[in-house]
Amino acid sequence: MAGSHYGNHFRISTWGESHGKGIGVVVDGCPAGLYLDEARIQPFMNRRKPGTTKYSTPRKEGDEIEILSGVFEGRTTGTPISMIVRNTSQRSQDYSEIASYYRPGHADYSFDQKYGFRDYRGGGRSSGRETIGRVAGGAIASLVLQTVGIEVCAYTKSIGPITIDYANCDKANISQSPLYMPDLQASAQAEDYLAETMQQQNSTGGIIECIVSGMPAGIGEPVFEKLDANIAKGIMSIGAVKGVEFGSGFQAATMYGSENNDSFFMSERGVQKKTNHAGGILGGISDGSEIIVRAAIKPTPSIASTQSTISNNGENIDINIKGRHDPIIVPRAVVVVESMVAMTILDMLFENMSSRMDRFVQFYQK
Amino acid sequence: MAGSHYGNHFRISTWGESHGKGIGVVVDGCPAGLYLDEARIQPFMNRRKPGTTKYSTPRKEGDEIEILSGVFEGRTTGTPISMIVRNTSQRSQDYSEIASYYRPGHADYSFDQKYGFRDYRGGGRSSGRETIGRVAGGAIASLVLQTVGIEVCAYTKSIGPITIDYANCDKANISQSPLYMPDLQASAQAEDYLAETMQQQNSTGGIIECIVSGMPAGIGEPVFEKLDANIAKGIMSIGAVKGVEFGSGFQAATMYGSENNDSFFMSERGVQKKTNHAGGILGGISDGSEIIVRAAIKPTPSIASTQSTISNNGENIDINIKGRHDPIIVPRAVVVVESMVAMTILDMLFENMSSRMDRFVQFYQK
């Protein structure tokens, strides 16, 4: 179970390092017949692209996606879809220094312990550029989900101390905010907070929330392959994520059962719940209400201010990390969270197709 | 990828319903030569057994583990270890009523949507008794880990509003507290809080913390099979868990990079970190410090006070759940969290054995 595969039915294999020839992904298990071309994927890529605001690294990466296989006459064929983004803006000299020491908060030391050495240029495989493959795969998963009315939507819930309540927001505002924070007043405050943080040669963290609407009830497997367990793994596999919670989340730990339980009731639209503390999942299986999940993102570990650490040779040293780094990871990670959720849900929709004899017989009867 | 398997190299398959003939697990991939018998496993089982305190259901279940295969002359043979706990104390009549409606906070509705019908007796497969198989598997994983000096230790960090700081506690006190809460003063307060909650026919939640010590650096796979991603999945797959976080966790979202980064330094004991906000994992790979993970547990959904819900026929009704239920899930779930962490870490230790050419050659050279 080498580390660069995700999913069972809808499965991606990603590859590539920050300063290698490119970053890529192979998507295996996409059903045949989906209309697909680069133009349908590129908008997802653009949401994680650097250089679009002053709060992301000024490196200019085109991050243009190219499809190499699996599409014929405008539709997927059911065979692997290989995609590549060529690296164009690497300035390796920026990183030559970091070959000799272990940056705090980075994977330099743990990689060396595991593999004996590492591709130190820009973090190599542990770079944030690794997520390009996730987003390309997530774009395809999102397009498949749309065909059955499922929408996955993530946004910035908090940056440092500034937090919003999505219930008061207009979804259309997500793309209006340079930080993907749909409360535009809070977004402006967060911009100020980031400007200040940058001036202090520092960085900060935040929270991403993701909502899945249009979700049918009954999706997910009991016991180990619970829908929330798989989503948690998907999100936690994104570098910089330190926590995941669903619905009332950590808050549930302090609540009474009478508060946290969601009452069912019948409406004209069928079975509904008065509240959604469960975050749309009961016993690991979707209950038909919105899935709500949050991810805690740590501050960017690369900061310009002086830090103490050790060299490869085991000497205690002080360092100043140079190069172009985001003061916050959150905004560019929004679409990455969305991608992991979309791929996970699609995978479990496929898995679920064989759960009942009546549906199996109907599928295969002649 | 049907739902009842966990792990790749050290793999368990669990089975059984609350009111069936028994609950069991098959452990495949345990190395040959481990000294094993029921006496080494039973202490783990006893920690999740009901009826041991007034804060757990008074049902008396012996929960005696029996090994059916895979052990010969006192040692594991490398082949599957099948284990069973026979159900002895089911009073199915307590549950006959719940066949006709969907309990809030339970998986009744989502199971029906998935499978078309369900074994409603005591929650069937979604009952907490399902975790028996996890604990039996976790016991074996813990015994294997001990042979290389790795110890996995979980305890109750909070119950409702009462929270402790483990830094001030004596580990020996964990087993002294009926709630597995090593600050004995806080534990007594929590007992009072639970007594009060029970009187109100209510339930409450809490937080379990798990610490892994003796962990070598370099364990875990980059990208999707990160050590924290896999631990998160394992823990989130436990019913009632609503959130998982590592190290500074959700707190990291509000911190500056200069606060959250852990500085490396050289000591006589080798490479160390001044702080451990990362919770022992960097880039998905262990960094040699303690792994620290927390799980948020929701309040027991079965409460005696009146709740509104719907019947199977879609009528809005009020219900009062009868039967014997814990007012808090946390204490009995402590060993379940520990089990999932132990199995996950062992699985990744096995996976890691093929990460380097030098070690591979050394292993197979003649």
Next chain:
Amino acid sequence: MAGSHYGNHFRISTWGESHGKGIGVVVDGCPAGLYLDEARIQPFMNRRKPGTTKYSTPRKEGDEIEILSGVFEGRTTGTPISMIVRNTSQRSQDYSEIASYYRPGHADYSFDQKYGFRDYRGGGRSSGRETIGRVAGGAIASLVLQTVGIEVCAYTKSIGPITIDYANCDKANISQSPLYMPDLQASAQAEDYLAETMQQQNSTGGIIECIVSGMPAGIGEPVFEKLDANIAKGIMSIGAVKGVEFGSGFQAATMYGSENNDSFFMSERGVQKKTNHAGGILGGISDGSEIIVRAAIKPTPSIASTQSTISNNGENIDINIKGRHDPIIVPRAVVVVESMVAMTILDMLFENMSSRMDRFVQFYQK
């Protein structure tokens, strides 16, 4: 990927040794709603049971299957079906001697090399009794396949030098032959041949053929997960199988393309093929004609006549294996081959459900 699991969607985990407490299997991924009880499974078990003819070991094993979980009110619930056959007729003393040496043709030496020691009683985990779990799982798979009109049927094609042509046989005769050889004249000859072989304290091999009818076209995955690749693995995983071939098989190696190609034509029944040298699979995907596969079974390695080998201590010795052994493995393995084929086909039917967008949308549209 420890060794005792098979299948991805319809997945079995088997356990148990020849002389342990029992042999069992956990079936995970069976759809909910299949009518199931022991009476539907037992007939499959009886076909591999020893002691039914003079050409199988006279050990009397009831081999009675018991269902422990996963069935409620007569139907599968979609959760794991645990089944057990208790061992009743072990005479361990027969085997005490073999602890000290390596039997030719058995797994004694290779197990010791892998695990450092072995459960030597009756072959332990490498005993033919291990196949009990396969047959119980195969029985369930066969019952599911029947609901969509797919039938898997295996029989004895050859024993030593005696071979039959199924085209000339009546299927009803399979169960009329004590050797499951539907040409009853050949079956009588084979009985004579076996009697002679037994008199010479020897054993012999044979060929099992399996035919799958009612197979829809389009099942199987391209490239590595080809339908024939998976069936080959399933069959080759049965102890004593030394070769697998499909359709014209090894014969194809000497044929011209013009002979081996199967021409398509249209009939009233739709697309058909004039011949079936392909054995029903083209490019790893079923073509709608019968699937035809054959397995070569080696002679029983346990023979009474004197053999030379080595002891555990590395001494060259002569041995005479005692105990009760079949002179031929083939007849009892017929249902095992059938089981592996049935489980493999069902697994790939499940996998195939997500191959096309149109069917996916139809499945999930509201």
Next chain:
Amino acid sequence: MAGSHYGNHFRISTWGESHGKGIGVVVDGCPAGLYLDEARIQPFMNRRKPGTTKYSTPRKEGDEIEILSGVFEGRTTGTPISMIVRNTSQRSQDYSEIASYYRPGHADYSFDQKYGFRDYRGGGRSSGRETIGRVAGGAIASLVLQTVGIEVCAYTKSIGPITIDYANCDKANISQSPLYMPDLQASAQAEDYLAETMQQQNSTGGIIECIVSGMPAGIGEPVFEKLDANIAKGIMSIGAVKGVEFGSGFQAATMYGSENNDSFFMSERGVQKKTNHAGGILGGISDGSEIIVRAAIKPTPSIASTQSTISNNGENIDINIKGRHDPIIVPRAVVVVESMVAMTILDMLFENMSSRMDRFVQFYQK
């Protein structure tokens, strides 16, 4: 389990169609520290390249492999190795006609039944060019195996009616024969036979044999993940393979136990066997002798002579397939068989590393 992944620890994901932009593979799970560059892989690629003899298609494909990731300063880093071969010599017009009908012996019909439509150019994903990814992966696996003294060697054993006995051959002659048939006299006869077959606008089949030497005893998992079961799957997943056998193979079906059993004996070199009818595997686990496996390859289905079939519209028609096709698949498939065997063995060597407590403790002890 979409179809284009192979292996668990050493895992490849292949992609690409005959007439797309290229063919590629991602190798995940190669240990860090292997010396690797294109020059070490290209010789394997050249062995399956078309256009090298008159018995392979005259299409000129450079088939030059390019490494895109996973190698740093001349060594593998432990992260995914992405490799690509760009397609350069597609003449799509040759294939435009085949869009409208189903070629006998090809996957056209079964792909259409599975996916609803297909990339018909040159067979699309079911083309033999798909094996490029296998060979690139197999090259790396072979290089890893060499470091521990394991060598995988395949050659042509038969072409149509001409068969050789490897025992009488010099291994060095394999590369001397344009057909990879080390008996050079037989190779010349086979060339004549092929010339004749080509003149008749026909094709023929043959047998590939593969021998693994230097194999340690104890490799492979019991029950379903047997070494031979996995090798069989790997080989049978190669298009055109119709049968696989080990050691005495189908011959074993007609042998007596006393003939087929291999006697162990002690020599100066340790435990040995007098014969090797088992083909080096007992109970699914290597016994330390050579692994011997054979694959039956069907005749090339594309032949120039007239064949009857049906059109996409269901009309009975006669066709003459144009284009450039090999009269025999065998010689170019030799390295493909070798690749599948090498990757399978390496995967199981990795899996085996956690089979024993003593070795596990030794690996991780500090």
